[in-house]
Amino acid sequence: MSFNFTITNKLKGKLGRTATYETPHGAIETPAFVAVGTKAAIKGLTPEMLKDLGAQVFLANTYHLHIAPGEDVVKAAGGLHAFSNWDGPMMTDSGGFQAFSLGAAFGTNVSKIATKDSGYVQTEKNTRKDSMAKVTEEGVEFRSYKDGSKIFFTPEKSMQIQQNLGADMYFAFDECTSPQATEEYQREAMERTHRWAKRSLGEHKRLEKKKKSFIQKGKEMLGGPKAHPQALFGVVQGGQHLHLRKESAQVLGEMDFDGYGIGGAFTKEDMGTAVETACAQLPENKPRHMLGIGEPIDFFLGVENGIDLFDCVAPTRMARHGSVHTKKGKINITAARYKQDFSPIEKDCGCYVCGNYTKAYINHLLREKEMLGATLASIHNLYFVVHLVDDIRGSIKDGDFARFKEKFVKTYYGEK
Amino acid sequence: MSFNFTITNKLKGKLGRTATYETPHGAIETPAFVAVGTKAAIKGLTPEMLKDLGAQVFLANTYHLHIAPGEDVVKAAGGLHAFSNWDGPMMTDSGGFQAFSLGAAFGTNVSKIATKDSGYVQTEKNTRKDSMAKVTEEGVEFRSYKDGSKIFFTPEKSMQIQQNLGADMYFAFDECTSPQATEEYQREAMERTHRWAKRSLGEHKRLEKKKKSFIQKGKEMLGGPKAHPQALFGVVQGGQHLHLRKESAQVLGEMDFDGYGIGGAFTKEDMGTAVETACAQLPENKPRHMLGIGEPIDFFLGVENGIDLFDCVAPTRMARHGSVHTKKGKINITAARYKQDFSPIEKDCGCYVCGNYTKAYINHLLREKEMLGATLASIHNLYFVVHLVDDIRGSIKDGDFARFKEKFVKTYYGEK
Numbered sequence: 001m002s003f004n005f006t007i008t009n010k011l012k013g014k015l016g017r018t019a020t021y022e023t024p025h026g027a028i029e030t031p032a033f034v035a036v037g038t039k040a041a042i043k044g045l046t047p048e049m050l051k052d053l054g055a056q057v058f059l060a061n062t063y064h065l066h067i068a069p070g071e072d073v074v075k076a077a078g079g080l081h082a083f084s085n086w087d088g089p090m091m092t093d094s095g096g097f098q099a100f101s102l103g104a105a106f107g108t109n110v111s112k113i114a115t116k117d118s119g120y121v122q123t124e125k126n127t128r129k130d131s132m133a134k135v136t137e138e139g140v141e142f143r144s145y146k147d148g149s150k151i152f153f154t155p156e157k158s159m160q161i162q163q164n165l166g167a168d169m170y171f172a173f174d175e176c177t178s179p180q181a182t183e184e185y186q187r188e189a190m191e192r193t194h195r196w197a198k199r200s201l202g203e204h205k206r207l208e209k210k211k212k213s214f215i216q217k218g219k220e221m222l223g224g225p226k227a228h229p230q231a232l233f234g235v236v237q238g239g240q241h242l243h244l245r246k247e248s249a250q251v252l253g254e255m256d257f258d259g260y261g262i263g264g265a266f267t268k269e270d271m272g273t274a275v276e277t278a279c280a281q282l283p284e285n286k287p288r289h290m291l292g293i294g295e296p297i298d299f300f301l302g303v304e305n306g307i308d309l310f311d312c313v314a315p316t317r318m319a320r321h322g323s324v325h326t327k328k329g330k331i332n333i334t335a336a337r338y339k340q341d342f343s344p345i346e347k348d349c350g351c352y353v354c355g356n357y358t359k360a361y362i363n364h365l366l367r368e369k370e371m372l373g374a375t376l377a378s379i380h381n382l383y384f385v386v387h388l389v390d391d392i393r394g395s396i397k398d399g400d401f402a403r404f405k406e407k408f409v410k411t412y413y414g415e416k
Numbered sequence: 417m418s419f420n421f422t423i424t425n426k427l428k429g430k431l432g433r434t435a436t437y438e439t440p441h442g443a444i445e446t447p448a449f450v451a452v453g454t455k456a457a458i459k460g461l462t463p464e465m466l467k468d469l470g471a472q473v474f475l476a477n478t479y480h481l482h483i484a485p486g487e488d489v490v491k492a493a494g495g496l497h498a499f500s501n502w503d504g505p506m507m508t509d510s511g512g513f514q515a516f517s518l519g520a521a522f523g524t525n526v527s528k529i530a531t532k533d534s535g536y537v538q539t540e541k542n543t544r545k546d547s548m549a550k551v552t553e554e555g556v557e558f559r560s561y562k563d564g565s566k567i568f569f570t571p572e573k574s575m576q577i578q579q580n581l582g583a584d585m586y587f588a589f590d591e592c593t594s595p596q597a598t599e600e601y602q603r604e605a606m607e608r609t610h611r612w613a614k615r616s617l618g619e620h621k622r623l624e625k626k627k628k629s630f631i632q633k634g635k636e637m638l639g640g641p642k643a644h645p646q647a648l649f650g651v652v653q654g655g656q657h658l659h660l661r662k663e664s665a666q667v668l669g670e671m672d673f674d675g676y677g678i679g680g681a682f683t684k685e686d687m688g689t690a691v692e693t694a695c696a697q698l699p700e701n702k703p704r705h706m707l708g709i710g711e712p713i714d715f716f717l718g719v720e721n722g723i724d725l726f727d728c729v730a731p732t733r734m735a736r737h738g739s740v741h742t743k744k745g746k747i748n749i750t751a752a753r754y755k756q757d758f759s760p761i762e763k764d765c766g767c768y769v770c771g772n773y774t775k776a777y778i779n780h781l782l783r784e785k786e787m788l789g790a791t792l793a794s795i796h797n798l799y800f801v802v803h804l805v806d807d808i809r810g811s812i813k814d815g816d817f818a819r820f821k822e823k824f825v826k827t828y829y830g831e832k
Contacts, residue, residue: 040780044460044787069755069780077758077776085772339485342493356501360493364456364485371460371787 003231003258005287009397015279015306018396021287023089023168024228025081026056030287031303031396033294033389034059034091034311035382039068040084043316044375045382047086053351053383054390058084059091059311062161062170063098066151067144071164078225079166090167091311094158094200096174096193096235096263097292099140103133104178112292114179114240115268135175137192155199163207163230171261171291172200174235179265186239186265193237194251201255204232231258233289236278239265245274249281259287262307272301279306296325296388296412300405303392315385319377322366325384329412333377338363351383419647419674421703425813431695431722434812437703439505439584440644441497444472446703447719447812449710449805450507450727451798455480456490456500459732460791461798463502469767469799470806474500475507475727478577478586479514482567483560487580494641495582506583507727510574510616512590512609512651512679513708515556519549520594528708530595530656531684551591553608571615579623579646587677587707588616590651595681602655602681609653610667617671620648647674649705652694655681661690665697675703678723688717695722712741712804712828716821719808731801735793738782741800745828749793754779767799 004022011017021028035042035055042050042058050058060080065071077083080090100112132143139154158173174193177186214227234257238244252260260282266274279288287308290298294312302310318324322334326346331338333345344354345362353362353376365373388408395404420438427433437444451458451471458466458474466474476496481487493499496506516528548559555570574589590609593602630643650673654660668676676698682690695704703724706714710728718726734740738750742762747754749761760770761778769778769792781789804824811820 039784039786040777041786041788044791046788046791068784069776073756073776073780076756077774083774083777085777340489340492358493358499360485360489361456361499361501364489368455368484370455370457371790372457372462374787375460375462375791 002229005259005285007285011304011396011401012399014304015276016304016396016401017306017308018393019287019308021308023231025087025089025168028056028089028309029390029393030308031299031389031393032056032309033299033386034289034309035386036061036311036313036316037084038313039064040074040080042378042382043320044371044378047084049352049375049379050086050382051088053379054386055382056386057089057091057309058086059093060084060165060167061095062092062158062165063095063142063151063153064145065092065165066095066161067146071161075164075166081166082225089169091169091289092162092165092167092171093291094162094171094173094235095140095142095153096158096171097176098142099133099135099174100176100178100264102142102145103131103135104181106131106133110178110180112176112179112264113266113268113271135189135192137195139173140175155196156203159200159203159207159232163204163211166228167230168228169231169233169259172197172204172232172234172257174237174263176264177237177239179240179267181239181265183239183241183244186237186241186244190237190239190244190248193235194248197234197252197255197257201232201234201257204230233257233259233261233287235261235263235291236282237264238274238278240267240270240274242270242274242277245277246281249278253282257286259289261289261291263291271298272305275302275307276305282306294385296385297409299385299389299392300409303389303396304401304405310389312385315381316378319381320374322377324377325381327408327411333359333362334366335363345380349380349383350387351380353377353380353383418645421675421701423701427720427812427817428815430720431692432720432812432817433722433724434809435703435724437724439647441503441505441584442472444505444725445806445809446724447715447805447809448472448725449715449802450475450705450725451802452477452727452729452732453500454729455484456496458794458798459736460787460794463500465768465791465795466502466798467504469795470802471504471798472802473505473507473725474502475509476500476581476583477511478508478574478581479511479558479567479569480561481508481581482511482577483562487577491580491582497582498641505585507585507705508578508581508583508587509707510578510587510589510651511556511558511569512574512587513592514558515549515551515590516592516594516680518558519547519551519556520597522547522549526594526596528592528595528680529682529684529687551605551608553611555589556591571612572619575616575619575623575648579620579627582644583646584644585647585649585675588613588620588648588650588673590653590679592680593653593655595656595683597655597681599655599657599660602653602657602660606653606655606660606664609651610664613650613668613671613673617648617650617673620646649673649675649677649703651677651679651707652698653680654690654694656683656686656690658686658690658693661693662697665694669698673702675705677705677707679707687714688721691718691723692721698722710801712801713825715801715805715808716825719805719812720817720821726805728801731797732794735797736790738793740793741797743824743827749775749778750782751779761796765796765799766803767796769793769796769799
């Protein structure tokens with residue numbers, strides 16, 4: 001019923017490893033990809049489909065669930081597992097990413113991953129006048145995506161909400177910054193994130209202690225299933241600045257978190273180094289989660305530099321727009337050239353979709369905006385990334401990581 | 417591999433019966449509800465979900481599939497079964513319904529089922545200037561729902577398209593009229609439908625004969641599965657006028673169709689009588705399909721008056737708008753009162769959704785426009801109507817039809 005992180009293999013000369021992470025809702029073999037169901041549902045998929053494609057763990061979003069249906073409803077349902085019918089391990093994020101996506105990034109094309117060429121138009125402040133998120137020492141004032149109403153998240157509030165949502169693992173409240181922010185602002189935000197980490201941890205310990213007697217008595221929290229312990233992950237920030245990443249990981253690594261997230265701004269070129277810099281400072285025997293990353297190359301960079309878990313909306317979002325993974329890179333399956341292509345997306349893919357449907361059918365469904373098109377493309381993409389991370393795990397076990405990485409990258413990104 | 421309709425039980429003193437209808441893709445136990453997947457996909461459902469909920473047969477729409485992806489694509493895929501991954505019996509309609517839905521009914525609220533109070537604002541003509549369908553002796557000129565381009569369907573063209581789509585059973589090309597049309601126009605349209613029926617049958621026989629050598633040699637039509645025989649159903653019209661219904665059924669009943677559809681305009685109050693009038697004239701040993709009917713009461717009226725098959729988009733369309741069937745009538749599951757209702761839609765419902773999800777979760781998903789909400793509500797509604805017609809079949813076998821009807825109607829429509 002509790003948490004246990006056991007390293008099973010190590011990548012020679014690197015920080016990468018494989019492990020078994022036991023949680024109250026089952027064990028996760030890591031490295032692993034975490035499927036994202038923002039509003040307590042993977043878009044277009046049942047939990048059975050998610051399990052069938054091989055996903056081990058499901059992450060939902062605190063900001064969205066606070067707005068609808070509200071954590072009171074989820075708690076009264078017996079928590080996220082009972083509410084969504086997913087009985088495996090679950091996570092929630094803290095809402096800290098929305099300090100960026102609804103703040104500095106709102107209404108712009110700014111991504112938390114910038115290239116050195118394009119990404120460094122430094123702005124004076126991290127927040128804009130028309131932004132939907134305002135950061136103060138106390139917390140973040142968000143606007144609701146539904147009606148624009150004000151919502152105030154403090155570290156304590158985020159912990160309380162996430163306790164009520166009832167995922168197995170959840171995150172400390174942090175401020176995700178823009179790669180366009182000045183170094184000065186990145187430091188300011190990082191230091192605030194550290195103070196919030198301490199407040200998050202304090203509130204988490206208070207709430208876990210309060211819950212303990214329920215758990216010992218085997219009691220139900222409300223109408224739902226038995227109460228279970230929850231693990232708290234601290235979130236390392238520091239943006240693209242390696243010395244800040246190091247400092248952040250050192251400070252947080254000394255706090256008594258159950259695991260760590262690596263959040264926030266990156267440069268595309270230095271992402272691996274930034275991750276390595278952070279992971280080198282973190283305690284070895286605790287899981288590390290790279291937040292919101294879903295590009296194939298990033299799984300390799302993350303894993304070899306010490307990451308155990310990844311989550312991202314990209315596989316399902318891409319799918320809804322017709323972009324599907326193949327070993328030779330992404331293809332746009334809605335293109336006219338697939339209209340009469342009666343082969344599967346990939347001949348040797350083991351997923352449900354490739355075993356049963358042609359490109360022509362998925363092309364037709366997506367062009368005609370049939371829901372089943374998004375569902376099928378999402379199943380294929382999730383299968384692809386889940387199994388890619390599984391295969392990376394296997395390659396570490398087999399001592400074959402470097403060769404596997406080279407071959408995959410060459411085929412996926414290579415000669416086009 | 418061929419067709420065989422065997423009556424197994426009869427309803428005493430009425431035209432109702434149970435039967436086994438063998439088709440090239442398996443047997444259908446009738447009466448049965450046929451699920452509609454307009455564009456070769458049940459909206460939001462995989463074929464496995466459809467099979468799992470108990471559906472025996474799947475109907476797709478010729479007008480829509482002609483426009484996208486085109487019958488050439490479906491034929492090249494190996495026909496609708498291979499294209500959509502549904503291996504059970506399939507049907508296509510003829511496009512004749514669109515003569516009404518894109519003609520007299522286009523842009524209006526006129527339904528093919530009118531009440532005596534509201535439905536008889538007789539109009540001079542069946543087609544309006546701004547309509548998307550124009551009827552001539554030769555056929556119907558439609559406008560495409562996609563780009564407004566002109567499409568001309570003749571009875572021969574409809575047969576050719578439906579042969580290429582490759583469903584097991586398909587329909588003769590007909591003109592579905594508006595209940596608001598004058599009796600004079602209804603007669604004119606009906607007589608034209610009879611001439612079209614003759615042309616449809618002629619073309620069907622020519623195409624089946626041509627296909628025969630392929631079937632005998634066990635050959636593939638194109639790249640897909642083996643060619644199979646197809647059955648043609650004639651469509652009885654005549655609107656709300658009983659003497660026209662009788663005449664239409666007599667004329668068509670003498671033609672060599674494999675089965676019959678009952679199409680077109682009805683009065684709510686006289687639907688049962690209209691169906692009885694038609695079925696009494698039709699050959700007893702051939703299946704009868706009531707086109708586009710999905711209200712619970714109509715299944716009882718249809719079955720007791722001789723109907724074997726029903727199809728309708730209502731269960732899935734309703735579901736997407738939050739309206740779900742219960743034994744006590746429809747409820748709007750998006751209503752605020754279900755936000756914290758942690759019971760299933762129906763406690764004693766055997767469907768996947770009621771076994772795994774609460775009203776609160778489906779309420780949340782539909783309010784948040786999560787695709788899974790439409791999927792779950794659609795599964796429940798399809799299960800409900802499929803099993804209702806199954807139960808009607810069972811009640812005939814058990815000699816219990818009248819009691820079952822009375823009880824169901826009282827609970828579903830009764831004291832609210």
